[in-house]
Amino acid sequence: MEQSGISLARQRASLFKDRATGRDCSREGDDDVSAMITIRPFEEQDAVPVRELFITVNRLLSPAHMREAFESYIARSLTEEIDRIPAYYRERGGGFWVAIRDKGIVGMFGLEHVGPDSLELRRMYVHPSVRRSGIASAMLRFAEDQCRRLGAGKLELSTSELQSAAVGLYKRAGYRLLREAVAVDASNKTVGAGIRRYYFEKKL
Numbered sequence: 661m662e663q664s665g666i667s668l669a670r671q672r673a674s675l676f677k678d679r680a681t682g683r684d685c686s687r688e689g690d691d692d693v694s695a696m697i698t699i700r701p702f703e704e705q706d707a708v709p710v711r712e713l714f715i716t717v718n719r720l721l722s723p724a725h726m727r728e729a730f731e732s733y734i735a736r737s738l739t740e741e742i743d744r745i746p747a748y749y750r751e752r753g754g755g756f757w758v759a760i761r762d763k764g765i766v767g768m769f770g771l772e773h774v775g776p777d778s779l780e781l782r783r784m785y786v787h788p789s790v791r792r793s794g795i796a797s798a799m800l801r802f803a804e805d806q807c808r809r810l811g812a813g814k815l816e817l818s819t820s821e822l823q824s825a826a827v828g829l830y831k832r833a834g835y836r837l838l839r840e841a842v843a844v845d846a847s848n849k850t851v852g853a854g855i856r857r858y859y860f861e862k863k864l
Contacts, residue, residue, distance in 0.1 A: 697766070697795060699802045702745055702756040709765040710758065714742050717785045721822050729853040733846055740848040742783075745770070754779065757802065759786075759795055767795045769803055774816060778861075779807050781817040782849075784826075796829055807864055814863050818849075821856040835860035 702710065715734055722730035741748045749756050752772035759767030769784035781803055786795045807815050817835070819826040820843075831837075838859045846852035 696761065697798055698760045699757050699799060700760065702758055702768075704746075706758050706765060707743075707745070710745065710768055711738065711742055713765060713768060713785055713787060714738070714783070716788065720788060721820075723822070726851070726853055726855075729846070729851055733851040736846065737848045754782075755806070756783075757799070759799055761790065761795075766790045767799050769799050771803060771806060775814075777812055778814040778816055779810070779812050781815055784817075791825075796826075797833070800829070800833055804862070804864055812864065814861055816859070816861045818857050818859045820850075820858070827858060830860050833862070835862045 754772035756770040767786045770782040771779045774780040843850040
């Protein structure tokens with residue numbers, strides 16, 4: 661889809677504020693989503709549960725010998741990103757969404773602009789109590805739809821060797837492995853600490 665630079669920029673700027681994109685994903689695709697899932701844009705009332713989900717997932721991912729590195733990563737990410745989600749994603753021409761089931765947040769993900777024709781999938785986490793129920797697949801399809809709506813032709817993402825289920829999900833969904841790299845330096849996007857990361861993309 662061809663769009664002028666101005667039109668695409670306006671769409672990106674308004675993405676975070678769009679409230680018309682939430683929908684029931686329980687019957688989409690072939691995955692067995694066990695209950696109704698509604699995906700909607702992040703709201704201020706979501707700040708605490710999103711923060712708690714981020715901390716919970718990352719502490720579960722942390723190997724015992726990397727506790728200190730993970731705690732440092734968590735603290736940095738909270739300050740630079742998670743505790744300022746609206747501003748962080750708006751600054752990057754993207755947005756952030758949550759998945760709701762039974763009035764509670766069971767998943768989340770963000771999108772940020774990383775190139776003239778591409779977005780990056782960020783922070784796609786599912787609550788440990790509802791994993792393997794199709795929620796991650798539903799969120800991934802939703803994220804791809806958002807990219808298409810913006811006229812982006814590619815979705816990029818990365819994950820680590822500690823998240824083998826995520827690696828499998830992305831491969832099944834048609835993502836192509838671009839490269840692997842050992843992350844040494846920490847940032848709000850990686851723990852560093854010598855963890856191997858996998859970088860994927862999918863043309864939409």
